[in-house]
Amino acid sequence: NEEQKIQNITFADISELRDRARLLEYSSNTQKSDKNQHDVDKLRHFIEFVSVVETTLETLTNLYRTGYPLVSQFLITERKFSCVNGNYDQLTQNNTTLANLLNSWEKKLLSLYEIYNDLTYFTGDQFQLIEDYIYKSLSVTDPGYHLLRFIDIDPKSIRKLDKTSEQPEDRLENLGNLLSKSREEVSCQKEILKNEKILLIETTNEGILRAILSLFQKTNTPPHIRHIFYCTTRTNWIQIRAFVYRCFYSKSFHQLIRPELLSQSIQDQFVRLLRSLIKEKPDQYFRIGIITATTMRNQQLINGLRSMRIVDILRDKDLLNRTDFEKLIQDMNKNCILVTSRISGLGKSTFIRKAIDTSNVKYVKFPIYGDFDIDTLAERLCSKYSQLETGAIHLDIGTTANSQELNEVLYCLLLFRNFRFGQVAVSIPTTTMIYIELDASPDATLNQLPLFQYITPSAVVEKVDWTTLNIEYGGIQAVANYLQTIENKTIITQNINSSNFKKLDAMTCSRLIQAIFLPNKDADYITWTQLSIFVAVFHRLFTGFSSNVYFGAESLPEPKLRMDLAQALIQSSNLFTSLSVENVRKQQRSVTSDEPMKFSDAIVQWDKIQPFTLAFTASNDPLFIYKKPTDVPQALVKYFKLYYNACGQNLVGLSTMFPDYNNLSHSDFFVKSASLSYKYFNKSICPKCFGQYDFKQVECNKCASKDLLIRPKSFGSKDIEIFQRDIATRLQDDYVLTSDNFIKMLLIYLRVQCGIPVLIMGETGCGKTSLIKFLCQKVLDQELEIFRIHAGVTADIIIKKMNAYI
Known part of the structure; x- marks a missing residue:
């Protein structure tokens, strides 16, 4: 066809x-x-x-x-x-x-390079971008605006022509003329140096900034980003040719950084072009600085230039000493505040947000982390320019794949307020305050970046500042109100819910929460992250407690019993707020300390949990977890005895009311975990995929075999338990519940129920995926998407997948 x-x-x-x-x-x-x-x-x-x-x-x-x-x-x-x-x-x-x-x-282009030096900064569609900005009056977020700022031309100063030519050559010449008229004339002072026209420095990646500023000082050149050209593996001959013409005809000093990244053919063309220009105009004044981060011995470009006897090699003694270098950075680094902390979660972001709000300017957050693309980063920053004119920027810097590239981006932004490492240029206003937050996680190495060896932190957050507690944060008022009713004992006679909450001040909220939150915790490692988990979990537990009819003030035969139950809830539930988080934090800190800690010490295990704890199901029914029946609080035992007495079951013993978890079988654990949802109470279940359907539905819609659905014989508690144990038996061949994975599922369930993200860590093959699949698909009936990230999975793939899931 x-x-x-x-x-x-x-x-x-x-x-x-x-x-x-x-x-x-x-x-x-x-x-x-x-x-x-x-x-x-x-x-x-x-x-x-x-x-x-x-x-x-x-x-x-x-x-x-x-x-x-x-x-x-x-x-x-x-x-x-x-x-x-x-x-x-x-x-x-x-x-x-x-x-x-x-x-x-x-x-035509090369002839205009000699006359209009500003044209040498642009390649590709950048001429068109600048034309569009000039003649179409585009916004400050337009790429053309930032290209003009990059070459130190005020876009507002350009006086556009009334009529434009359609001929490409005329358009190019007109653009060059416009740019040259808009640039402030700078008198060219020829520095008194040796006869050599090229200054060469061999250094390390960490020493490049020192070399750049040393060359600027040595040649009496005001530091500006337009005098610096960074080579990359993607740099092409067109860009290098333009750079050579810029150096040769501008009568100003320019620097070439990392020429070793250029291909051999480009290096050879560089030397041949410069040689031909010198031969054509031997009296032409020019100066070039070259900074290489590898040995110069085997570099074709450097060897070719040295053969022309125009190279002066600068040694370490010729560069800025540490004191002068640090002072110069401090002088150039205006309107910048560096915020650090000992550990993460101490409130650096809150500190910055509060400082910006106090200044009455717009808050702009800009995260940098991971394997970022330099042009994409520049485009993102360009889009923020209009906000930055009347705002302050918060650079939230996490762990990145290329620390050297991050270091160069930061010193270009802080010292020059511009950068262009690829095709996209970006500029930020010189008056804009820059707040930098450095990741303080245990594996972060941002403090070791060369730039921050010379910038003193403006603020160091040492610990949680309770005076800054945000009482409007979701759940804090609710938790504080519950704690106050326990403190003043009004909980004995009064049911608490959102309708009778009082507006508590920050000091009261802080005092009430600290009294429960701080005991048995290392004060040096208290974080807002822990507190947010504490508030979210206790909000859920208190809500479940107050919504449960059995714990209502009118349901308890002895009013004081309600206070005892609330106290038991508080004392037991720190397990869910700190156990796994604190253990992992200790394990991470031990890597950089002299206190070795076994990896297994960070694992949540049955034998490490508190003797007694409590959770609430979706229907706000209590689920008690304890190691031994004797660990159950006496207030709860007393309540159950009164309950059974009221039901005429006076002979029921403690082991019947609270069976020993150490003796529970897979079936027993499943019956307990089934109470987390309504799935195995009033739904029809597929015996193959275990999906839930309406009670009256007959066949499964997902399974090809169209198996008949199963359901309890009735809604009676005995029939429901028989049905749940039958399901447990069917599942036992694929997954067996134990006390360890049962407590892990409860931890996960409660955190998800509270809206807390869950990160599960463990050795390969230890059962993380199996546990999640069983909890989501068998115990609950939640949709589960498994996305395996491995070598070859790019950021674009991750974004597409996440968008599809959302």
Whole structure:
């Protein structure tokens, strides 16, 4: 059919075919005959055809890179070139036209480089971006605005022409003229140095900033980002050629950073171009600084320049000493506040937010972490510029994949207020306050970044400041009200709910919460994170307690029993607020301390939990967890005795009321865990996938076998328990509940119920996924998506997956 006849083919495909054709053409097995010669001729024609296509693509690429504004006209999809019986003259002619166009455009471009030096900063579509900003009056978040700020031109000072030309060469010249008129004239002072025109420094990645500032000082050049060019593995010849022209004709000092990242061919072209320019204009004044982070011995570019005898190598003694270097950084680093802490969770973000709010400016948060792309980072920051004109920025810096790149981004932002490491330039106002928050997690190494060796933290958060407790934070008022009723004993006679809450002040809330939260905790490692978990969990527990009809003030035969039960709830429930978090924190801190701790010590285990604790199910029924029946609080034992006496069961013993968890079977644990939802009470269940359906439904909608659903015989408690034990037996072949995984499921369930994110850690194969699957799909009936992250999974894949899940 037509779809099979017409198919798209990429250049990579025909390039591979060309390689195969070459192998066939030069094959020694090809026999000499007219027929074979005809086939060889076809192969040669195909090879030549692909070469023409390749040249065309290279020419179009170079036209784009050099900034030709009409290159898109040659990429129109409707444009077709015929190839019949090996005749592709139209394509050849188009290739010749493009080559001539590129040649004439480059001649014009290079001639204008000599006159309008600002044009050397731009490649690709950046000429178009600047034109669009100038003539279309775009916003300050536009890329063209930031390109102009990057080269130290005030975009508002540009006086645009009334009429614009349609010719690319005229447009380029007009743009160069506009930029040159907008730049403030700076008198050029020729520094008195040796005859060498190139200053060379060999240093380390950590010493690059020191080398940059030393060269600026040595050449009496005001430090500015436009005088610095950072090489990357993606730097192309068009950019380097522009840099060479900028250095040669600007009569100002420019620096080239990390030339070792350039390809060998680009390094060779650099030397040849500079040699030809010097030969053409031997009296031309220019200065170039080159900073390399590897040995200069085997670098083609450096060896080529040294052979021209124009290189002066600077040693460590010629650079800024530590005192002068630190002072210069402090002088350049204006409007910046660095906030650090001993550990994470002490309130650095809150401190910064409060400081910005106090200044009556807009708060702008900008996180940097992970394996970030430098151009994407610049685009994100550009989009914030309008807010930064009247605001302050909070740089929330976490652990990153490339600490050296992060260091360079930060010192460019702080010292120069600009950066461009790829194609996208970004600028932030010099008057904008910058607050930097450094990640203080145990594995963070941000304090070791070279820049922060010379910047003294403006604020160090040592511990939780209780005076800054945000009483409007969800749950704090509720928890404080419950604690106050326990303190003043009004809980004995009064049921507590949101309708009779009082508005408590910060001092009262802080005092009430600290009294319960702080005991038995290391004061040096108390964090807001722990407190938020405490508040969320206790809010849920108190809500369950007050909503439970059996614990209501009117239901208890002895009023004082309600107070005893509330006290038991408080004393027992710290397990759910601190056990797993604190153990893991201790294990993390032990890595950097002299106090070794076994990895297993951070694992939540049955034998490590408190003797008694309490949770509430979805229906606010209590679920008691204890090691031995004798660990149950006497107030609760007394309540149950009174309850059974009222029911006429005076002979019920403690072991019946509170069976020993150490003797419970898989079936017993399942019956207890089944109380967390309504799934196994009044629903029909598929015996294969264990999905739940309406009680009257007959078949499963998910399973192909269309198995008949099962359900309790009645809604009586005995029939429901029989049904639940039958389900437990069916599940036992795949997963067995024990006291350890039962307590882990309760921890997870309660945290999710409270809206707290859950992070589960453990050795590979220890059963993390199995536990979650059993809890979500078998005990509960929640949808579960498993996303396995491994080598090759990019940030884009993660974002797409998460968007699909959400």
